[in-house]
Structures are given as C-alpha cells and as structure tokens.
Amino acid sequence: MQITRRLEFDAGHRIPNHNSQCKHLHGHRYTIEITLSGDVITTEGVSEQGMVMDFSDVKHIAKEHVVDAWDHAFLVYRGDKAVLDFLNSLPGHKTVVLEVIPTAENLARVAFDLLRDAYHDTYGNHLRLERVRLYETPNNWADHSR
C-alpha cells in the first residue's frame, strides 16, 4: 500500500547559469509530496490500526527534517558565491546552502536524502520512503524515487 502527504512552503532561489529568467533572484510556493509504502497496520487497538502511517506523523516528520528548514529561506548553491556573500551579509537571514544548484530535480533528491531515514518502521509494517515529488510551480515538478 502507498500513501502520500502533500505540504507546501515558500522559498527563494535562483539558477545561476540559467539562460533565461531563472538566473534572477525569485521565489516559489513549492509543494512537496511524500510517498511512503508499507503494509497496513493490523495491530488491534492502536491509533494507527488500518493505516500505513498516520498522515499527521508523515507531516510532522517532513516539517522537522525539510519543510520548516526551507520555508521562507533562500536556497542557494554553495558555488553561487555572489549571492551567498550577499545573503551572509544580511544579519540573521534564513539561508539554506546546498551542494547542488536548487533546481526542482536537485531539491527533490536532497529532500529524499534528508527524509529517507526519518520514517521509522514502528509497527514492523515495512514502512519506507518511496518517492519525493517536488513542485516548483503547479506545472513543473520533479520526482526522486527509491
């Protein structure tokens, strides 16, 4: 069985070498979808009976490991020195420095890596992260799958 939880966050970024508009500093209302697989929990009487994982727990883990860190942050490539220097000059600015350019593809992969080990199989139901889908806009998204 697979379940998916969707969350949204706002963040700024730029694609420094882009040959069009995306080289400019701008932001998106990102959507992240987290897909987990596992057996439906059959343990009698527990809160999660009938579920793969409580959607609320899926949300809390995603917020703790990715969403709260990226929300209202500027996501910047470590190699984008001009922008990184600028952001570092702003006292207390919320900046997330990435080892990769913050495209939808790379953000999906980074989020997957951050979340992979965060979902624990509490009930022995073979719970695991299957896919992170990252929407940069409602029309543009990237999938990173196991």
Ligand SMILES: Nc1nc2c(c(=O)[nH]1)N=C([C@H](O)[C@H](O)COP(=O)(O)OP(=O)(O)OP(=O)(O)O)CN2
């Ligand atoms: N494969 C990818 N292509 C592009 C990415 C990306 O992450 N992966 N990112 C961008 C820019 O970040 C840009 O902000 C994308 O948004 P937008 O300009 O809205 O995209 P479109 O031009 O395709 O949207 P339209 O609906 O056609 O205006 C660019 N490419």
Ligand SMILES: [Zn+2]
């Ligand atoms: Zn963009």
